Amino acid sequence: MAYLALYRTWRPGTFNEVVGQEQTVTALKNAVRQGKTTHAYLFAGPRGTGKTSMAKILAKGVNCSDLREGEPCNACISCADINNGSFMDVVEIDAASNRGIDEIRDLREKIRIAPAQGKTKVYIIDEVHMLTTEAFNALLKTLEDPPRGVIFILATTESHKIPATIMSRCQIYSFRKLSRQEISKRLQEIAVQSDIELEEEANALIAHRADGGMRDALSILDQIHSYKGSPIRRQDVMDVLGIIDSLFVADLVDKLLNREIGAIITMMDQVLTQGKEIGILARESAYYLRDLLMLKLVGPDQVISGTTGNDRNRLQEQAKRLSQDQILQALKILMDVGEKIRFAESQRFLLEMAFMEVARVWSPRQPREEGISKSQAETPPDRKKPAPTRTGKDAQPTPEQNQWWGKVLARVKEIKIPTHALLSQGQFIGLKDRDLYIGYKKGYRFHKEKMEEKANKELVIQVIEEILGKKVEINFIFLDQDQYNDIIVQKAIELFGADMVEVRD
Ligand SMILES: Nc1ncnc2c1ncn2[C@@H]1O[C@H](COP(=O)(O)OP(=O)(O)O)[C@@H](O)[C@H]1O
Ligand SMILES: [Mg+2]
Ligand SMILES: [Zn+2]
Structure with missing residues (x-):
């Protein structure tokens, strides 16, 4: 059997299986149960948060012959066909691929024809903001005079690009990024059912890196699993994603705080001999500083990196030694250099300079003389x-x-x-x-x-x-x-x- 990516295998099949997006789930489930769905929906939100999945669940819901409390049964012919993509009355259009002109034109003609197979025709238009003006106009005409028995579900990651005329004809649902806890929990469930042993720390790191997108989290898990097999440990995640251990970065920050310049240079040597890229060190350091800043600003709950236990204490110690301003300055220095580094030949040198600058900014008493000598x-x-x-x-x-x-x-x-x-x-x-x-x-x-x-x-x-x-x-x-x-x-x-x-x- 062909290998099916985890994120496809684990597409939520019912409203209840969707993680997060509670209000949308409740509203749509009720609408399906009461037979009160409307003719146009707009699902807006970041990628990998469940828009397409929810659209398919809704499509099943309005066609299922054995609804259960607003949930599709996933067993009847309609459900089964929609699940495997062979249901004629659910049409998916990807506006990103050819900007949709032909399809929308086509759609205006076909739309008058009654559903072939099921009760309701569902058009799912993905990345709808990519449609050309012409296609938008055609779509608008259709939405202004919606035929019976047709539902449009528009999905977009960039709702600000959608004309107000279209927006005003849709029921709008906002999808949000998923929390790290939500992602971790789902990852764990999927790992267990897929016979993958996923260490807690590894899981936390994946959830952190997925940045609110469930698809990315599953893709990362997939990638690591196919490369490494089971069990998956924190180190495997770091290897595959090219992450530098946050403990290493924590050490580096200590050295910066103590102005141990020689040690910093040695640590950079280590990174290079491990075959890691300088750009990654810059990125990881910036991430770490972001954590420091968050810790300072809003307290320990918001710290986003995969740090736990001891790392946490260490982070807290470091945060105490720095002012908000000092962290901000350092963050700015590292983000600037991160930008430059990508195009530079002397990457290592640039990052070294940046670290020197951070050490200077962090020195407890920055001598006033330096200011003079520098400007001069x-x-x-x-x-x-x-x-x-x-x-x-x-x-x-x-x-x-x-x-x-x-x-x-x-x-x-x-x-x-x-x-x-x-x-x-x-x-x-x-x-x-x-x-x-x-x-x-x-x-x-x-x-x-x-x-x-x-x-x-x-x-x-x-x-x-x-x-x-x-x-x-x-x-x-x-x-x-x-x-x-x-x-x-x-x-x-x-x-x-x-x-x-x-x-x-
Ligand atoms: N809210 C969610 N709950 C559970 N799984 C999700 C969720 N969002 C995304 N996924 C996972 O990511 C995959 C892609 O999600 P999808 O619905 O296509 O996202 P979007 O359309 O928002 O980019 C799904 O097959 C599923 O495995
Ligand atoms: Mg999608
Ligand atoms: Zn069904």
Whole structure:
């Protein structure tokens, strides 16, 4: 026997089998029982929430010869034929496939012919928002003058695209996304009846990922089952969906909170050696941050990831250490990078930068100096007078040097934005003979090390040669606190003028 996908095998066959959508179920069941169905329905809601299933149940209901309390019997000839798709008086039209012009035209002619087989003709028009204007007009005419014994059921995921003229002629039912509990329960039932052993944690993760769609949940279960067989554990779900364990992400968040940059880099190595994609790490981290935010905003019940027990406590601990604003900022950083990453070559680098940025945003006391040095780094320094300062290695930038350094930065930015981002976090200390010095603050180890990589370093050397006409050696050094403070004071003087800057020891 041909393999039938789980979601088809488990299409609800009666109103009572439909999960959720209680009001719709009650209303339609009553209408069928009392023989008071109307001639046009619109089912609107997200995909995989039961619209087509409900349409078929309704079609059976109005044709069944052995109704039971408004439920189709699923045994009479009508029910059986509708279930296997051979019932002539139930016509399914998929507006998405050919935009429905021919069918609707056809339909206007055929509609006057009395039902061949059953009592009521049912036209189910799926994705009805895809109809052309022409087809909509034809449909409207039909709805304005509905023949007896015909029911239209229109289904759509995008009800805002349906003309008001059509809407006003239909009884409208909204389908909602299913809750994780609803999905989990159904998954469990189906797993048991299909002889699939589905671990609770695995189930929770599938339900989470299905995002309210029962069809997606069943498709995921199917996919994992055909790949892995039974039993299905949490890890299997993660493998098949390419999910990175939320425990791993939790660790990563701890490292970010503690600003353990080296450890973060190592963790990224791990992800890559496991053959997972950088984009997935970005996505999973964003998911996790979303959970953190939800926890902060609305409390533990709304946390959506597959986290349970210990993970939960950990999430709570982390949430305590961060403000809402900090989480939001981090989320924004990761979502931005998630967008960029898809088209970028240097994916890993971009994500590393994003994590560095998150670590910075999360640092308990973000030093005010960094703000100054950063904004200043964007614009080429243009100093009137060299400020009194003590810089490393006997080098000290002259005004001319600062001027061409500004050009270097601008040129690097033109060629390669990521390199510029790294370079501009460092301070140009000066050029002595052939040695050029760029200083990084201690917390900027990552930037320094990245700049020391050949590709970045060579690029800068090349640009300097282009601008200065001579080849230099570049030395990336760490600034000690004094040097750093001097530079900051100097920057502050440039920004605000010497009078405004008070130097405290
Ligand atoms: N509310 C629901 N209750 C039970 N199963 C559902 C429900 N919604 C969807 N499903 C499952 O998903 C499959 C596809 O559902 P369908 O009714 O075609 O969704 P829609 O038309 O809203 O996209 C069904 O065969 C069934 O297995
Ligand atoms: Mg459908
Ligand atoms: Zn029946």
